[in-house]
Amino acid sequence: MTSAAVSEHSWLLPGTLTAPTARARRTLRDWFVDSLCFLAAFGWAVVAWDNSLSAEPAMAMNVGPSWLNEVDFLASLVLCGALWVRRRWPVGLALASLPLALFTVSGDVALLIILFTVSVHRPFPVAASMFGVHLLAIPIYLWLRHDPVMSLWLTVGWILLCLGAVLAWGMFVRARRQLVVSLRERAHRAEAEQQLRVTQARQLERTRIAREMHDVLAHRISLLSLHAGALEFRPDASPEEVARAAGVIRGSAHAALRDLREVIGVLRAETGVAEGAEPERPQPTLVDVPTLISESRAAGVRVSFVEEVADQVELPPRVGRSVYRIVQEGLTNARKHAPGVVVDVRLTGRQGDGLTVEIRNPWPVGVAGQGVGSPAARSGTDIPGAGTGLVGVAERVGLAGGRLEYGRDAGGHFRLAAWLPWPA
Incomplete structure (x- = not known):
């Protein structure tokens, strides 16, 4: 499924809206599927129309007045054209095609495609109600289009089998799309959580380094202060003592600057150390x-x-x-x-x-x-x-x-x- 298709069907997830908030642009795959549906429905309409013109009524696919066959063919053409908008208004199209379902034979394939779209794009209660409404048209359809070859109960069974198969297939496709979208969302969520864990680990590592450096600098600066205080309050100290204290002060200051420079370099790095890794310095x-x-x-x-x-x-x-x-x-x-x-x-x-x-x-x-x-x-x-x-x-x-x-x-x-x- 392409990214556009995922965005189109993301509203199918449980707990979301029952209709998409924004219509996604039709993808190349959508154009291909819609073209196949149109060709299949139009091909069946042509075959049914040609059969209705058969010279032997006993071999015809339906029985009825000739004017009804002409109206049926025109209705099938309307249904075939409506297939191009079935994705946007599946329920409305199913309700609008209900009067045509009372007599059409040429448009049977188009009607099944419309009902299939309803079962794919709408929850089961809505899809089941649409199929139930179309089942109410079966008595009138059989009265107008009784089959001279097949018995009444066999005809009813065949119609129910076709409608049930379309409903089950549509619900299967809907469930599969929900699963694909759910897995994709779960993968994106897992990736985002992984990035968050890396960021948190990096922040924790930098905090730990800063805490290490607090201990280091506090120790070295306290040594600096101690020796500087001795020089301040012992002006009469010997040159050797002054030199020794100055050397300690210089060494401690250089060490403190080195440690501070290294920790600032770590904290400024755009990519922190890996989670669980030990800091570069210090490691006593x-x-x-x-x-x-x-x-x-x-x-x-x-x-x-x-x-x-x-x-x-x-x-x-x-x-x-x-x-x-x-x-x-x-x-x-x-x-x-x-x-x-x-x-x-x-x-x-x-x-x-x-x-x-x-x-x-x-x-x-x-x-x-x-x-x-x-x-x-x-x-x-x-x-x-x-x-x-x-x-x-x-x-x-x-x-x-x-x-x-x-x-x-x-x-x-x-x-x-x-x-x-x-x-x-």
Whole structure:
């Protein structure tokens, strides 16, 4: 079925209108089918007319006065011409041809084609009613056109068989067209849904990369702020200390710019990465946690690190990356809100039991509130934060199927603990 034909018959789907809202242009296939129908109806009309002129009435196809045969032939020509508009007004044409069905023999094929069109283009109740109305014309037709050879009951049976076959065939064609249109619509819907899923996966991937970069930049910028604050409040520092701090600031700034440039390149790409693919950068895992601890210690943060993780080689990369981000966020929060305290980092777990990450630091003295205070604020060196770090950690742990706990414990420490599943 061509696209134009599909648009023409799309109103046949269940639950839609009973008539097309816009008439589609007749296709080449429609012209071919209509021409065949016209030729078949006209050929039958010529054969019936020629038979009515037979010299032997017993061999004629119908019996009746001669003037009726002439009117019959003219009526058949009208019905043949009406076949060209049968697609637009099938019900109206079936009703208009009802008076001709009382006596016509030459137009029988044209009448059957009109009724077939009704059964194809209209629901079953409408088609059945049209066939029922034409059945009412059978008694008058048999009275005017009784067959001298075939018995009455055989004639009635033959007429009923022809009408029933046309109705069944038309309903079959209608059901098949509905099925084709439904399958085509389903295919288009599936394609649209697939494109939507790809778009959503791309957006989710970009959001995930942005969340990764929030953790990365927050960590590096906190290091920058810490070293810059040391230079600001230690003007009497030795040249070696100043050079070392400046080197750390320069390295952290270059690393932050590199990471930011790469993530902006990914976010600006017209075609995102495939669904389920890992981001290009960064991809730290559990083995990179010691390096992260070393960077914090070099920045002056006192960190106590304990690692009791068995079978690290078997740890899934996604879990390892989540562990890295959790530790990174914990150290960043400690530098922001509790500078100068000792931060305890502990990693424990094994395959099948899961992996536990625990970060603990003393609650700052003289600071109240629900979150971790910032005694450095009194000196003007506090590091501003967006307040979304722990929210991002909670989302990350939730997506991994783990558990997260954070807040002030009974011992007066701020505790950030997460458990991540590690399948056996």
